[in-house]
Amino acid sequence: xxxxxxxxxxxxxxxNHRFPMEKYSLLAGQLKRQGYGDDASxxxxxxxxxxxxxxxxxxxxxxxxxxxxxxxxxxxxxxFKWSPQLVRREQTIMEGTLQCARRAAxxxxxxxxxxxxxxxxxxxxxxxxxLNDIMIAALHLQHEKLAKNILVVDLDVHQGNGTASMAxxxxxxxxxxxxxxxxxxxRKEESDLDIAxxxxxxxxxxxxxxxxxxxxxxxxxxxxxxxxQCGVDVLETDKLxxxxxxxxxCSERDRMVLDxxxxxxVGVACSMGGGYSASIGxxxxxxxxxxxxxxxxxx
Ligand SMILES: [Zn+2]
Numbered sequence: 001x002x003x004x005x006x007x008x009x010x011x012x013x014x015x016n017h018r019f020p021m022e023k024y025s026l027l028a029g030q031l032k033r034q035g036y037g038d039d040a041s042x043x044x045x046x047x048x049x050x051x052x053x054x055x056x057x058x059x060x061x062x063x064x065x066x067x068x069x070x071x072x073x074x075x076x077x078x079x080f081k082w083s084p085q086l087v088r089r090e091q092t093i094m095e096g097t098l099q100c101a102r103r104a105a106x107x108x109x110x111x112x113x114x115x116x117x118x119x120x121x122x123x124x125x126x127x128x129x130x131l132n133d134i135m136i137a138a139l140h141l142q143h144e145k146l147a148k149n150i151l152v153v154d155l156d157v158h159q160g161n162g163t164a165s166m167a168x169x170x171x172x173x174x175x176x177x178x179x180x181x182x183x184x185x186x187r188k189e190e191s192d193l194d195i196a197x198x199x200x201x202x203x204x205x206x207x208x209x210x211x212x213x214x215x216x217x218x219x220x221x222x223x224x225x226x227x228x229q230c231g232v233d234v235l236e237t238d239k240l241x242x243x244x245x246x247x248x249x250c251s252e253r254d255r256m257v258l259d260x261x262x263x264x265x266v267g268v269a270c271s272m273g274g275g276y277s278a279s280i281g282x283x284x285x286x287x288x289x290x291x292x293x294x295x296x297x298x299x
Pocket of ligand 1: 156157158231233273274275
């Protein structure tokens with residue numbers, strides 16, 4: 001297994017911000033303490049190339065973003081205050097997912113400690129997402145002829161609207177999003193397969209919907225590579241999520257997705273996505289479960 005992490009993921013810490021950036025360094029530290037330092041190959045990503053970014057994002061948007069000329073409106077929508085460090089951070093996260101995707105194309109499991117920036121659209125940022133890591137990595141794989149059929153399994157509690165809006169123009173990128181019906185984004189885009197769950201959905205109903213969704217998504221997309229956006233804002237402890245998964249249910253969710261990839265002999269690139277539990281320990285523990293199942297299944 002491969003793990004992508006760069007300390008720039010943690011910076012810059014936005015002021016007055018509810019988004020717990022610290023989880024990235026806490027997660028990296030916890031993984032090393034639990035032996036993943038030796039069991040996994042760690043990569044420190046560099047900066048994503050402009051040609052990979054521009055295969056997905058509008059040239060004008062990327063130019064405005066890198067030079068700090070994005071509009072106030074876009075800056076507000078992004079949730080971040082612009083800085084050159086922020087652009088560097090985003091480019092590093094993009095490259096982390098891209099490198100994970102290249103490993104996944106070889107049949108491996110690879111996990112980026114950040115990423116899952118599924119609200120970024122072709123020409124605008126939204127909801128803490130400036131550039132769309134999964135689309136950048138997916139189109140890179142196709143361009144390099146490393147994979148043709150790609151499946152995106154997006155289980156963050158918020159719909160993968162940016163990804164869906166772009167993937168609809170790429171018939172070999174199949175998007176499956178399972179999310180809270182009554183949650184942001186309130187205007188949803190159309191994925192190839194959407195499962196919108198009622199507020200308060202608990203483990204059993206969630207896992208049975210997931211089982212059916214995975215069966216349908218794998219059968220329709222016949223993937224050579226899977227991207228897994230494994231946001232942990234589905235937890236009952238999450239302040240924004242509105243679903244009611246226990247930690248055990250969230251862990252079982254990860255096991256089911258990774259097990260399905262393994263049984264189809266398909267490599268998978270994971271991006272961590274969101275997590276807004278009041279206690280950062282709950283967030284880190286839930287992400288640790290994803291790594292645990294990845295290590296068990298691919299060892
Ligand atoms: Zn989310």
